[in-house]
Amino acid sequence: MRRLAWRPAELVHAAAETETARTLRLRVPDWPGHLAGQHVDVRLTAEDGYTAQRSYSVAGPADGDLIELTVETVQDGEVSPYLTEEMRVGDQVEIRGPVGGWFVWRPESRAPVLLVGGGSGIVPLMAMIRTRRQAGSRVPFRLLYSVRDPGRRYYAEELRRPEPGLDVSYLYTRSAPEGLSRPARRIMLDDLAEGGWPASFEPDCYVCGPTGFVEAAADLLLALGHAPERIRTERFGPTGG
Amino acid sequence: MSIISRGFRGRRRDDGGRVPPGQYLADDFPVLSAGPTPRVPLDRWEFAIDTEAEQTHRWSWEEFMALPAETPTVDIHCVTKWSKLDTTWEGVSLDVLFEDVETAAEYALVYSYGGYTTNLPLEDLLDGKAWIVHRFDGEELEPRHGGPARLIVPHLYFWKSAKWVRGIRLLNEDWPGFWETAGYHNYGDPWREQRYEGD
Ligand SMILES: Cc1cc2nc3c(=O)[nH]c(=O)nc-3n(C[C@H](O)[C@H](O)[C@H](O)COP(=O)(O)OP(=O)(O)OC[C@H]3O[C@@H](n4cnc5c(N)ncnc54)[C@H](O)[C@@H]3O)c2cc1C
Numbered sequence: 001m002r003r004l005a006w007r008p009a010e011l012v013h014a015a016a017e018t019e020t021a022r023t024l025r026l027r028v029p030d031w032p033g034h035l036a037g038q039h040v041d042v043r044l045t046a047e048d049g050y051t052a053q054r055s056y057s058v059a060g061p062a063d064g065d066l067i068e069l070t071v072e073t074v075q076d077g078e079v080s081p082y083l084t085e086e087m088r089v090g091d092q093v094e095i096r097g098p099v100g101g102w103f104v105w106r107p108e109s110r111a112p113v114l115l116v117g118g119g120s121g122i123v124p125l126m127a128m129i130r131t132r133r134q135a136g137s138r139v140p141f142r143l144l145y146s147v148r149d150p151g152r153r154y155y156a157e158e159l160r161r162p163e164p165g166l167d168v169s170y171l172y173t174r175s176a177p178e179g180l181s182r183p184a185r186r187i188m189l190d191d192l193a194e195g196g197w198p199a200s201f202e203p204d205c206y207v208c209g210p211t212g213f214v215e216a217a218a219d220l221l222l223a224l225g226h227a228p229e230r231i232r233t234e235r236f237g238p239t240g241g
Numbered sequence: 242m243s244i245i246s247r248g249f250r251g252r253r254r255d256d257g258g259r260v261p262p263g264q265y266l267a268d269d270f271p272v273l274s275a276g277p278t279p280r281v282p283l284d285r286w287e288f289a290i291d292t293e294a295e296q297t298h299r300w301s302w303e304e305f306m307a308l309p310a311e312t313p314t315v316d317i318h319c320v321t322k323w324s325k326l327d328t329t330w331e332g333v334s335l336d337v338l339f340e341d342v343e344t345a346a347e348y349a350l351v352y353s354y355g356g357y358t359t360n361l362p363l364e365d366l367l368d369g370k371a372w373i374v375h376r377f378d379g380e381e382l383e384p385r386h387g388g389p390a391r392l393i394v395p396h397l398y399f400w401k402s403a404k405w406v407r408g409i410r411l412l413n414e415d416w417p418g419f420w421e422t423a424g425y426h427n428y429g430d431p432w433r434e435q436r437y438e439g440d
Contacts, residue, residue: 003439008244041436043263044246051243052251053263053322078252078265086248093246099437101423102275211272215385218277228355231277 006043006094007031011087012066017154021120022084023059023070026095033062034098036105036131037124037206037234040067043094044082054079057124057208057234058098061131067095070154072120103206103234107135111204111230114196116217118146118187118209121236122154125208129159129166138165144195146171146187146213169195187213192220199225208234259316260324261431267323270386275419278384279355279405286389288373289408290338293346298338302389305373308333313372315395317402318431330393332374335366346411350418351392354405359418360427361394361401363411370396373406398429398436 013025034040039057059068073084087093105113105128113132115125122145132141147153149172159168171191176184182191197203205226207217214235221231254266283302290298300308312331318324349363365371371394375382382388387404394401400420421427426435434440 004437044249044251045243046249046251047245049243050251050253051263052249052265055321082246082249087246088248091247092244094244099424102419211385215272215278222277228277228279233274233276235272235274 004096006096009095021072031065036127037103038098038100040095040097070123107137113141114203114205115143116207118213121209140165142167149175205231211235264324281354291410292344319399330374331376332372335371344411348412348415350410350416351403353403
């Protein structure tokens with residue numbers, strides 16, 4: 001078995017996703033490709049040799065040597081502020097991957113899909129949506145996306161465009177836009193009962209976000225009768241949420 | 242040939258050499274698992290050791306709680322890069338659980354409520370290296386951290402410390418578990434950064 005190599009990666013494009021998140025396009029020579037939902041490890045090295053590594057989900061299918069990440073700034077974070085604020089086009093990091101063979105969606109799959117994302121947890125789910133589109137899959141997808149307020153939505157333009165077989169619902173936790181009947185609050189049973197699939201459809205459920213969000217959403221899915229083995233979770237970040 | 246990230250300075254902390262390479266210190270206690278949190282009622286909980294000769298040693302919750310307990314304080318290291326120093330647990334040493342177990346097996350496959358599995362050499366569970374714990378930081382172990390009881394093997398990456406532990410199967414041959422089959426390293430020594438297959 002060959003060791004997963006660290007590869008140099010160069011920033012070729014970056015754009016603000018929200019006020020606190022940035023999407024980075026990186027060129028990684030000889031990138032082997034990846035599955036929707038997998039992540040990479042990013043390694044930063046300072047001039048004196050000090051290094052730090054973190055994991056980031058890939059946001060879409062590979063485009064030759066290009067991969068895309070979306071990073072949320074964590075206040076006082078060591079790595080994310082570098083990626084979202086400091087790093088400029090032409091700067092380099094090292095990347096290895098792809099990693100993770102469990103939280104993945106394959107376009108051959110026929111089961112309906114329920115995606116439940118909180119905050120930056122949307123990133124691997126977006127990779128699944130984009131992979132479905134690229135593959136021309138007709139598998140029905142539903143996305144429930146929990147964000148603090150409308151300004152925190154990632155990929156808002158792209159998700160606004162109608163896409164056959166993809167339903168998108170937003171769950172606002174702090175402030176909802178005018179005119180929505182659902183008040184701003186954390187995810188509840190009704191949200192999953194209405195915006196998800198009935199358990200009898202046997203959908204594959206992917207839940208990703210901060211720990212507290214994932215715990216709550218996965219428990220609600222169990223309460224609605226979804227089988228534990230159909231609920232895949234990925235937990236980002238601290239217990240606080 | 243390391244690539245410098247222009248403008249990256251990093252945040253160094255003096256950890257007295259206790260944090261393995263590639264890890265950072267976490268102040269909170271992150272959670273990582275592959276699916277929903279199983280909830281195991283204590284009256285149905287049991288822990289079992291199955292030997293290669295198909296003998297089973299079983300403990301109910303009451304029997305388990307009657308065993309002599311220890312309160313190890315250890316450093317833990319998760320493959321997702323966080324480490325936590327001086328975590329305090331309460332539970333039963335695997336040495337106690339293995340007292341009456343007769344085995345010549347070299348490998349252990351740990352299995353959990355919820356279907357999770359992880360493998361390690363049996364010797365990595367013995368001689369004061371591992372515990373089945375039911376308390377963290379003086380409190381009952383929360384379900385999200387593996388309660389009612391989890392394995393703790395602090396010298397390996399934390400995915401080996403199976404949550405919601407249900408039993409250990411002793412095997413003559415190594416049998417990769419859940420993450421080990423999904424591309425993670427078979428052994429998982431944090432000091433050698435054995436994160437992924439082939440490291
Ligand atoms: C498999 C996997 C995939 C991931 N994918 C993504 C992704 O696509 N996009 C993304 O932005 N992040 C992602 N993360 C989280 C990412 O790896 C880092 O944890 C995050 O960027 C913070 O790193 P940092 O160095 O800036 O902060 P640190 O220096 O590690 O932390 C500083 C402080 O912030 C807290 N903190 C750490 N992480 C978070 C968080 N996520 N939210 C709030 N507070 C936090 C810490 O507890 C600490 O107190 C992923 C994590 C995993 C395990």
